[in-house]
Amino acid sequence: VDGGVFAAVDIGASSGRVILGRISTDGGPARATLDVVHRFPNAVVQSDGGLRWDFDALFAEVLTGLAAAGKAAAERGDTITSIGIDTWAVDYGLVTKGGELTAQPYSYRDERSRAAVAGVHGKLDPARLYGTTGLQFLQFNTLYQLATEPDLDGLQALLIPDLIAFMLTGQRRTEATNASTTGLFDAVAGEWASELFGPLGLPKDLFPPLIQPGETLGTLLPGIAERTGLPQDTKVVAVGSHDTASAVAAVPAEQENFAYISSGTWSLVGLELHHPVLTEASRAANFTNERGVDGTTRYLRNVGGLWLLSECQRTWADEGYRPAIGELLDAAAALPPGGPRINPDDPAFIAPDNMPDRIRAAARNTGAVLPAEPAAVVRCILDSLAAGYARTIADAERLAGVAVGVVHIVGGGSQNGLLCQLTAEATGKPVIAGPVEATALGNVLVQARAAGVATGGLPELRRIVGAGTSLRRYEPLGLISNAARN
Numbered sequence: 028v029d030g031g032v033f034a035a036v037d038i039g040a041s042s043g044r045v046i047l048g049r050i051s052t053d054g055g056p057a058r059a060t061l062d063v064v065h066r067f068p069n070a071v072v073q074s075d076g077g078l079r080w081d082f083d084a085l086f087a088e089v090l091t092g093l094a095a096a097g098k099a100a101a102e103r104g105d106t107i108t109s110i111g112i113d114t115w116a117v118d119y120g121l122v123t124k125g126g127e128l129t130a131q132p133y134s135y136r137d138e139r140s141r142a143a144v145a146g147v148h149g150k151l152d153p154a155r156l157y158g159t160t161g162l163q164f165l166q167f168n169t170l171y172q173l174a175t176e177p178d179l180d181g182l183q184a185l186l187i188p189d190l191i192a193f194m195l196t197g198q199r200r201t202e203a204t205n206a207s208t209t210g211l212f213d214a215v216a217g218e219w220a221s222e223l224f225g226p227l228g229l230p231k232d233l234f235p236p237l238i239q240p241g242e243t244l245g246t247l248l249p250g251i252a253e254r255t256g257l258p259q260d261t262k263v264v265a266v267g268s269h270d271t272a273s274a275v276a277a278v279p280a281e282q283e284n285f286a287y288i289s290s291g292t293w294s295l296v297g298l299e300l301h302h303p304v305l306t307e308a309s310r311a312a313n314f315t316n317e318r319g320v321d322g323t324t325r326y327l328r329n330v331g332g333l334w335l336l337s338e339c340q341r342t343w344a345d346e347g348y349r350p351a352i353g354e355l356l357d358a359a360a361a362l363p364p365g366g367p368r369i370n371p372d373d374p375a376f377i378a379p380d381n382m383p384d385r386i387r388a389a390a391r392n393t394g395a396v397l398p399a400e401p402a403a404v405v406r407c408i409l410d411s412l413a414a415g416y417a418r419t420i421a422d423a424e425r426l427a428g429v430a431v432g433v434v435h436i437v438g439g440g441s442q443n444g445l446l447c448q449l450t451a452e453a454t455g456k457p458v459i460a461g462p463v464e465a466t467a468l469g470n471v472l473v474q475a476r477a478a479g480v481a482t483g484g485l486p487e488l489r490r491i492v493g494a495g496t497s498l499r500r501y502e503p504l505g506l507i508s509n510a511a512r513n
């Protein structure tokens with residue numbers, strides 16, 4: 028069927044957008060085209076004694092975007108078939124039985140959860156937790172955040188995309204790919220790990236029941252239909268509501284054995300597997316087994332990301348220095364290889380603060396001296412990320428017992444030519460870069476399939492991505508020595 032039109036709400040840590048996605052065939056292979064109809068900023072805000080998201084403002088932007096999407100569709104005589112929502116993972120809002128949000132949701136960058144880790148591990152051994160959930164340890168995983176809540180009695184926790192979906196439809200469910208980032212989800216069974224709730228003192232029904240990508244959640248509440256101008260029977264369909272799950276679904280891989288890097292605020296680096304890897308070696312390497320679309324396993328690690336760069340830019344801008352990003356990258360590319368490197372995953376970088384200072388301090392701790400000039404800092408970040416990518420892919424191959432021939436980079440980082448080339452050098456593998464909008468594409472394609480417009484499994488969806496995107500290929504040129512790789 029030509030002309031399927033879908034709205035994707037895609038919100039990241041620094042910006043959100045509402046996108047209109049169309050699937051067309053024009054007699055040839057199916058292609059997806061995206062139009063961003065509304066873009067809005069997002070940022071953590073210090074309020075009410077912590078770092079929080081301004082959820083009320085985000086939700087208002089979602090409604091503005093949906094209204095714009097409806098208008099843009101109508102201009103071409105189309106109607107929106109459904110709406111899908113994805114955001115970052117882990118965070119939640121607490122709602123009362125009556126459906127009221129009790130506070131603006133905390134951000135995972137708030138430090139409060141760090142102090143809760145020891146208490147949680149005192150109740151449940153980390154090895155046992157990993158054996159069930161397969162989740163990498165991150166101080167901000169939902170279970171540690173929940174441990175800081177003074178009173179959960181009578182409340183329900185809705186992950187951010189589920190909270191948006193609830194406010195659109197009145198239906199409460201937890202989408203499964205995102206549920207897998209809570210630390211309370213059984214990686215093998217694909218169900219809530221109900222046996223973990225009791226020991227942690229969490230109410231059994233804290234989260235609503237699961238919903239799978241592709242299932243219909245409901246239709247718009249009358250008030251929402253009125254405010255957006257969309258028909259009340261417009262569906263909200265569950266997609267990979269964890270942005271990384273949607274991004275991985277849209278990696279334009281043509282073969283089975285590929286590694287991916289979803290490179291944005293974070294870099295999510297790993298493999299797609301059919302079964303979780305729950306070994307002690309996997310836990311020691313801190314690999315995660317998050318759930319992907321179609322029950323796949325996203326076997327990956329969180330490596331630092333472009334947050335390191337964007338926070339530097341924020342600090343430099345405060346100091347009155349605002350170069351264009353292209354200029355910065357050109358200057359960084361002109362520097363010789365083999366400069367200082369830091370561990371981009373260091374928890375010291377999680378909170379917002381002066382990033383250039385923190386990076387220089389981290390370099391100093393390795394015995395290196397990082398010059399103050401921005402180009403050197405940028406080069407250090409990109410060298411460190413590329414090395415982190417290479418190390419992580421090699422570890423994933425070893426731990427999962429597979430070998431990959433190609434590395435796909437999707438998301439914002441796929442536009443960073445220097446990062447892509449450095450990654451090819453560090454991994455010694457060809458890098459295929461694009462699409463930038465993998466997350467929105469994954470969101471749209473899962474909706475399209477639910478509507479019967481696209482068919483087949485992930486390989487089929489990936490062919491649609493490939494048909495509509497021009498990809499860039501970077502070959503390892505041997506510009507850095509093996510010694511400098513790891």
Ligand code: LFR
Binds near residue numbers: 117271292
């Ligand atoms: C990426 C992401 C990561 C998750 C982090 C925090 O946007 O969703 O997958 O670990 O944000 O939620």
